[in-house]
Amino acid sequence: MRPDGRKYDELRTIQIQPDFIMHPEGSVLIAVGNTKVICNASIEDRVPPFLRGQKKGWITAEYAMLPRATPERNMRESTKGRVSGRTMEIQRLIGRALRSVVNLEAMGERTLWIDCDVIQADGGTRTASITGAFVAAVLAFKRAVARKEIVKMPIQSYLAATSVGIHPTYGPILDLCYKEDATTDVDMNIVMNGRDEYIEIQGTGEEATFNEKELTVLLALARKGIHQLIQAEKAVLGDWTAEQKAGAAH
Amino acid sequence: MRPDGRKYDELRTIQIQPDFIMHPEGSVLIAVGNTKVICNASIEDRVPPFLRGQKKGWITAEYAMLPRATPERNMRESTKGRVSGRTMEIQRLIGRALRSVVNLEAMGERTLWIDCDVIQADGGTRTASITGAFVAAVLAFKRAVARKEIVKMPIQSYLAATSVGIHPTYGPILDLCYKEDATTDVDMNIVMNGRDEYIEIQGTGEEATFNEKELTVLLALARKGIHQLIQAEKAVLGDWTAEQKAGAAH
Amino acid sequence: MRPDGRKYDELRTIQIQPDFIMHPEGSVLIAVGNTKVICNASIEDRVPPFLRGQKKGWITAEYAMLPRATPERNMRESTKGRVSGRTMEIQRLIGRALRSVVNLEAMGERTLWIDCDVIQADGGTRTASITGAFVAAVLAFKRAVARKEIVKMPIQSYLAATSVGIHPTYGPILDLCYKEDATTDVDMNIVMNGRDEYIEIQGTGEEATFNEKELTVLLALARKGIHQLIQAEKAVLGDWTAEQKAGAAH
């Protein structure tokens, strides 16, 4: 029995509130248990200089935490004057994940900005960010298709992410909260698409290691969680694949 | 009649949601019309080096906007590597306002960190931040008094802020939304305490000027708005002045 | 009787030395008592990118202090690698004040750079900077009109600034020196034009407050001081309004 009463293969409660902020093209508040992230998707009608004239789009992601998203207050990165290595790593991960399910050519020469701002943290902020960012991106593209700015939905598959780990007491577990994460040796973040394919596997055993067999167990847990996350996304997004087909018919 | 149907002396709807984020000692989501700010108050058990050993506390404030709090996406200040002049000006204003109603000696050698993060902007973000920060600070101090970390409430009066301006069409108006602010020549931010005294007056007429008479009208409008804001604060905070007296009896 | 023997409504001695530095289009050394500021005005034949093609000019101001302008040596902001919040606030204030009396269209696509460098500080450096910057700007524009680079004087009114405050011993006083400023609770900077209109009111009562009646007294003191400052400006500038009319006749 885990600290919050979950079973080893149980996700925390997922809540995805669409249209959370009024200005962005796509906006979502995602809650995975007590972890809460505002994910905003902005579409800008130009690409960075290195892509100009190539008739394709670009996706870039930024990630930040409010200073009191955590039990102890953290100094703001704007005040420090530099973004930490951890933040950069997460931003790059979110960007890669999104790009893997978007047809950049279908976007035209546009940039999709993803902003993930963690307002409350309890473990798994980077995977919650990816899942929330995906929903915000679909909302933004739906709006752009509705306005006929983009001809067809550039999204090619669902996308979700979760964490798994091997806990000294609970063994292999799915979707670690902060308390579990802090006491877990092996920790793995998995990003998958809607066709059961891996986008990204990041497994680390800083003060521990893991063998072939353990890896197999962890990957199975992750797949189970991602199936459920994609169900939650579908509940919010409705049948956008149908709309996509309609859009594609133009 | 103003764009959103308000009368010239009418505030926007105020909503103050206490305990919005779980980790901070005090946390509030304040909405003034469409302007929404998360105000977190953190109490740290030490003061900056220049105050050590002086048996008094310190209050410092930070302010930021999410990139898509606004219609156009703004670059993050952490990414730019420097905080803008506008941000610094607002941070200094919030800090001064809070310090004016807090008995720093009664805090002991502690720092109160105020974090105001605008998640949606529609004008008046700095005045909403001051009003929300005050409520968050009271919540934080109440908790510290309840835990007997602080002997008595260090708050000495209520505190609230609003904006007034002279609009070319609507004339003198209270509580400007962004659309009004962008077309107003004279713009003034007023901070007052619960004893009808001024803490701060910041009046600017960048492409216009104002005379003695207009100043008098604007100040009267501001006072009216601040009385209502303090009522909204009282509705959330309950009778903390009573608790303060009880605390003082120790 | 104030520390330097002045009456409550008495300005310090004002000295304005025109053409202080040889290179700038306009240059002034202003001394307000012991506070001394070099104010240089530079005219550059282009505007920042966001204004290009709009057939109007721009005014921007920078402010700095020499490290030993003050009793204790301050670290240079170039060495720190960042400009402080205080500096940014003052720079923004000087820029707004100047823009309020200049017809930007009449400047053509030019930038007026104002540089205020405090070489000796004894309170009131920001208000002395505004008064000195105004004189430097007029000198620069006169030269540009004389060279027929600008058709008519773009200055629309005089401009001056001073400080007022409520001192625990001396009561309401005009033009605070550093010693007074350090012991004054309520402190207000006032910027006005030559038509007795307010450009900017910045009143702060960090560890005190002020009421309606006190505000009225302070504003009257400030007006008196500003009238005298404008007289001092006229003594230096001669009858440039006449030249302006001549320029306008082209």
Added chain:
Amino acid sequence: MRPDGRKYDELRTIQIQPDFIMHPEGSVLIAVGNTKVICNASIEDRVPPFLRGQKKGWITAEYAMLPRATPERNMRESTKGRVSGRTMEIQRLIGRALRSVVNLEAMGERTLWIDCDVIQADGGTRTASITGAFVAAVLAFKRAVARKEIVKMPIQSYLAATSVGIHPTYGPILDLCYKEDATTDVDMNIVMNGRDEYIEIQGTGEEATFNEKELTVLLALARKGIHQLIQAEKAVLGDWTAEQKAGAAH
């Protein structure tokens, strides 16, 4: 047949030159094909503040490339004034990898600094850095044990890293050179210890994905490569495990 004539499961030639630079406690020039990295290990007799008094050591890694390590010259990060996200990600990876095989308690309150400077790049610089850094670290610790500064070797296992990928033409391949890396969709870096356990798996399919079966093939290739790399390390390091036992007998 791959561009340089290798088979799909063939490593590039490995050369490890110990004692390359005279000053560091441990120094290695590692060449993996045309990729060349100077790996220096420095032992400092103190730990960062957050670890003081805990009777354990710390390991931190830095990574950089000379501007012309690559076909096109890259701007120096010192000149840019900030370290890129890619550099930070690699530095964190090298540090975690080393910490996984070192007994930090056995180090005493010392810091092991790892510096990996790529002087020539042809793909796989981060995995070559890990392999080279491990050898430099062992050399440094051997010297510290010989000088009786450290009682016993704090190294607990061998450590090596390599890359694998799925190439559109060659299929799954081991140890990608730059030309292969640039045209490979799925790319994975694997760090393992001498007991056939995983330390880190980082698999990315930015413009592609991979399934369960492909993952299994890639992991088998990586294990094969790592076994060979550890053989190369043993050829350089001699029987340090024996020395370790002797050291432990003190």
Added chain:
Amino acid sequence: MRPDGRKYDELRTIQIQPDFIMHPEGSVLIAVGNTKVICNASIEDRVPPFLRGQKKGWITAEYAMLPRATPERNMRESTKGRVSGRTMEIQRLIGRALRSVVNLEAMGERTLWIDCDVIQADGGTRTASITGAFVAAVLAFKRAVARKEIVKMPIQSYLAATSVGIHPTYGPILDLCYKEDATTDVDMNIVMNGRDEYIEIQGTGEEATFNEKELTVLLALARKGIHQLIQAEKAVLGDWTAEQKAGAAH
């Protein structure tokens, strides 16, 4: 005949105004022709951490130009966020020069801060800074001796600096103004003490070179100029060597 009518071996007019700014321990406005530099010397009662407990002092120098010290406005280094290579080079040069004539042990554990701020530039700003800084330093030390904070004058010799060069039209010349400097190929800055010894020789022939014979001529010119500069210093400083002896008698 040179542009300003000087002979090849003639210095520009030197003016040294002592006690220019009221706050610093030593303050000078030095004018060498049209080049004007405020040189302030501050004595701080502590040394940087690396010198603590060594019973000796330290001297550090900073140098800056006002943005309009030059014909074209230069961006402020505080605004750029970094100090240029040229500035750092000059700061290091001034610091070394001063340290060469000061007995650091006699200073006690104090830091002498030298601030050279060029308010008007017409060539030779770094050599004028050294000469002015020396006078400011002597004034500061005289005051410290008078207050009995320092037992005896720590100054061991006079110090002055000038420039020489080989001009394509005028041949070898002393004390170059900006116009000459801009058209001179070989340019040399010489720092000497009062005993006719070299402290620093910096000769550069960026687009030219110089031979043995030319070097001899240039050095003779420089010596002549420095003798005159030291006379100008003596005129300001009076017979401080006598005071030094008196101080030494304690």
Added chain:
Amino acid sequence: MRPDGRKYDELRTIQIQPDFIMHPEGSVLIAVGNTKVICNASIEDRVPPFLRGQKKGWITAEYAMLPRATPERNMRESTKGRVSGRTMEIQRLIGRALRSVVNLEAMGERTLWIDCDVIQADGGTRTASITGAFVAAVLAFKRAVARKEIVKMPIQSYLAATSVGIHPTYGPILDLCYKEDATTDVDMNIVMNGRDEYIEIQGTGEEATFNEKELTVLLALARKGIHQLIQAEKAVLGDWTAEQKAGAAH
């Protein structure tokens, strides 16, 4: 007899290994005794904005040390976020030295980037960098001439640099190693071309001084060393002057 057995006028062993790194247009590993510097020369087909359209090239140099090039580890300048004054001074020196022997017009609108990275330091890193950079530059230009990108060799003379000093025990000495440098009072770096002309003389006597006679002795020592260094360059470069003539014949 000096610490490493050399005579007072003896250079350390010089080794110049051409084509050290595979990517740059010119690459050299230069060893002067234990001081080892990788010097890479890159040719880029454009010039900085301020030179565009002027039909001439530009040369710019960067210099860095690996953190463990020295006995104690130094913090990386990329990690500090700023380049030190010492580094900037050296970079500017290397750039000036190279520009003095290159015909910038003959380069066409190209930039020559010189990168000097010290991998092992034992005194004299800046002079070794200049000598090595010269060889790398010639190699790069030879390649550009061979590819007919540049019509004729833009190099106009040989270039080399060394250090001399006055040691309290050994007297005037040539080519100081670190141990000598640390105990020498007067220290001078000399850059000369192949026609026995001075490019740069930088002599400093921070805690000492030097007179006319000592200067003469030091310059003679430096000339002797530079003649030998130019011989070493010729041994590596072959008869490029002949090739230059052939190139010029086009």
